[in-house]
Amino acid sequence: MPESGRVPRIAITMGDPCGVGPEVVAAALSDPEVRRQCLPVVIGEPLAFRRACKVLGVEAEVREIRSPESVAESSIKEVPVYCPMRLEERDVEPGKPTNRTARATISYIETAVRMTMEGITDAVCTAPINKAVLASSGFPFPGHTEFLQYLTGSDKAVMMLVGPSLRVSLVTIHVPLREVCSLLSIEGITDTISITGKALWEFFGIESPRIAVCGVNPHAGEGGKFGREETEIIGRAVKRASDMLPFQISGPHPADTVFFHACRGAYDAVVAMYHDQGLLPIKLLHFHEAVNVTLGLPLIRTSVDHGTAYDIAGKGLAHPGSMKAAVSLAAKMVGQGRHRREAGRT
Numbered sequence: 001m002p003e004s005g006r007v008p009r010i011a012i013t014m015g016d017p018c019g020v021g022p023e024v025v026a027a028a029l030s031d032p033e034v035r036r037q038c039l040p041v042v043i044g045e046p047l048a049f050r051r052a053c054k055v056l057g058v059e060a061e062v063r064e065i066r067s068p069e070s071v072a073e074s075s076i077k078e079v080p081v082y083c084p085m086r087l088e089e090r091d092v093e094p095g096k097p098t099n100r101t102a103r104a105t106i107s108y109i110e111t112a113v114r115m116t117m118e119g120i121t122d123a124v125c126t127a128p129i130n131k132a133v134l135a136s137s138g139f140p141f142p143g144h145t146e147f148l149q150y151l152t153g154s155d156k157a158v159m160m161l162v163g164p165s166l167r168v169s170l171v172t173i174h175v176p177l178r179e180v181c182s183l184l185s186i187e188g189i190t191d192t193i194s195i196t197g198k199a200l201w202e203f204f205g206i207e208s209p210r211i212a213v214c215g216v217n218p219h220a221g222e223g224g225k226f227g228r229e230e231t232e233i234i235g236r237a238v239k240r241a242s243d244m245l246p247f248q249i250s251g252p253h254p255a256d257t258v259f260f261h262a263c264r265g266a267y268d269a270v271v272a273m274y275h276d277q278g279l280l281p282i283k284l285l286h287f288h289e290a291v292n293v294t295l296g297l298p299l300i301r302t303s304v305d306h307g308t309a310y311d312i313a314g315k316g317l318a319h320p321g322s323m324k325a326a327v328s329l330a331a332k333m334v335g336q337g338r339h340r341r342e343a344g345r346t
């Protein structure tokens with residue numbers, strides 16, 4: 001079947017098997033609406049997935065597949081699970097990861113990316129990893145975003161969180177607050193605006209994206225009195241991006257009010273300067289329904305808006321809303337991307 005006709009195949013990584021990942025994946029895949037939109041393949045440990053199904057009372061037909069290609073043979077009723085690295089019971093105990101758990105977690109991401117780059121699957125959707133656990137096992141990347149940039153050989157990856165009424169992209173991602181201002185550059189901000197606008201057009205069906213860019217200081221610097229980043233860096237990036245790109249770009253806006261207007265429909269996305277500036281408003285409004293999307297890669301990647309939540313892992317308490325939304329958005333992005341490519345050919 002041609003790529004354009006097939007139901008989107010989504011490689012869903014289980015994330016840390018000791019976190020809430022297995023539960024939210026199992027719950028999401030038991031939702032008929034999610035299943036209608038895609039053919040999923042779970043990349044992770046079957047022990048953890050079966051345990052999650054049991055805790056939730058989900059009756060899933062779990063089929064372990066021996067090779068990634070076998071996903072194509074799955075029936076609509078089954079949940080194919082591919083396991084690139086076997087673990088034992090002691091490695092998947094909720095809240096108690098081991099070094100082997102960390103290595104397996106990394107192998108799930110590598111496998112999902114490889115499958116998608118090879119065209120076996122159409123998108124990657126990831127359940128949460130624990131960054132501190134991975135770091136203590138020697139993993140050199142701060143999170144998925146930076147690892148995916150490395151695995152796909154991309155120049156830049158942009159983190160965008162997508163909620164029902166707000167989309168937010170970040171200029172800096174997993175860095176200490178004290179380093180943020182020294183990491184802001186005209187080029188970096190311009191590239192973030194550019195990648196954001198292109199993604200809004202390609203994957204979200206927005207013909208002429210409206211992008212608001214935040215300042216970093218109180219009142220966007222108050223004309224230089226509260227900081228000069230707005231006049232010397234951010235304002236120049238907004239000017240350069242407006243000259244170069246076919247989008248409606250404005251700013252620097254005071255960050256304390258721009259999100260209020262954005263979530264009421266004034267903008268299609270807000271570009272924030274640092275992690276909590278952008279993620280705080282969206283998680284406040286949309287925790288359990290927002291999706292983390294990585295832009296700038298040669299593949300589609302979505303993820304949940306929450307972490308491993310060890311405090312509730314294995315108890316059947318984790319809200320699956322963000323995981324459902326992440327799978328669903330990945331499928332929609334596959335469809336919208338195909339639509340744009342096909343329209344470009346006609």
Ligand SMILES: NC(=O)c1ccc[n+]([C@@H]2O[C@H](COP(=O)([O-])OP(=O)(O)OC[C@H]3O[C@@H](n4cnc5c(N)ncnc54)[C@H](O)[C@@H]3O)[C@@H](O)[C@H]2O)c1
Pocket residue numbers: 020024126127128129130131132133144292303304305306307308309310311312317318319320
């Ligand atoms: N997509 C990802 O891989 C991702 C996203 C965010 C955080 N993390 C990582 O997760 C780890 C823990 O991070 P954290 O403690 O800051 O955030 P967290 O999201 O794991 O937990 C924060 C709070 O929210 C609750 N919570 C989280 N998910 C929930 C859900 N689905 N349903 C109900 N309650 C939920 C937790 O119980 C906790 O009280 C860190 O290593 C962090 O880096 C990973």
Ligand SMILES: N[C@H](C(=O)O)[C@H](O)COP(=O)(O)O
Pocket residue numbers: 129142143144145146279292303304305306
């Ligand atoms: N910054 C994200 C959040 O707070 O939701 C989260 O840490 C996930 O990041 P990666 O997708 O890079 O793992």
